[in-house]
Amino acid sequence: MIIMIAAAAENNALGKDNNLLWHLPDDFKRFKQLTSGHHIIMGRKTFESFPKPLPNRTHIVITKQKDYHPEGCIVVGSMEEALSKVPPNEDTYIIGGGQIYELGMAFADKLDITKVHARFEADTFFPEINLHLWKMTENEFHPKDERHQYDFSFQTFVRK
Template sequence: MIIMIAAAAENNALGKNNELVWHLPNDFKRFKSLTTGHHIIMGRKTFESFPKPLPNRVHVIITRQENYQPEGCIVVDSIEKAIAACPENDDSYVIGGGEIYNLALPFTDIIELTKVHHSFDADTFFPKINKSEWLLVESEENYKDEKHLYDYTYETYIRK
């Protein structure tokens, strides 16, 4: 299955200047738990925003740059080739950024969304979820605390 995983604000903001605009440690733990051991599909800018490749995951990077070949990664030039590079009988995760989410949406079976209950100034946005195409099947509210400055909700959507 193709699973899109993201954290987006109330205004669908994802980030600004290739960085997240919030810090939610529990969401990072959830991301790690869900994606570890799987293929993760991302754009080049998302990959380059990491200090190093994420451990225990196969990185599939979509880029138009020729001769771009980070060590140990699969590099392709389209979402179709990225999906084809992933095992058919396993979950693969689309992890961003905004352009990649838009390209991957038609191929996506499940959306794992962390909705951050705040609006942010951003330059990258998550696509709007069309409620006629997606069914919310799980929702878990989380509240701000000493480590989390914002309330947030884990939401799981499946394609209708």
């Protein structure tokens, strides 16, 4: 199954200047729990936003840069090539950024979204979810608290 996983604001904002716009520990925990042990597909800028590769995951980086070879990563030039590197019948996660989500939307079977209940100024956005094509199957609300500055919801969508 091809799963896109993202945290997006009410206005679909993802980030600005290659940084996240919020700090939600429970979202990080969920991301780690869901993606550990799987292939993760991302763009070069997303990969470079990490201090180091994420443990216990196979990194597939999509880039147009021919001489880009970060250690321990599979580097490809397209979403199709990225998906061809994933073993058959294995879940794989598309983890961003904005352009990669745009490319991945046509291939995805499922969307695991953390909807941050706020609006942000951003330069990177998640694509609009077309509710004629996607059905929400889960929506778990989490109010803000001492660890989380914003209300958020864990939402799951499956292709109709």
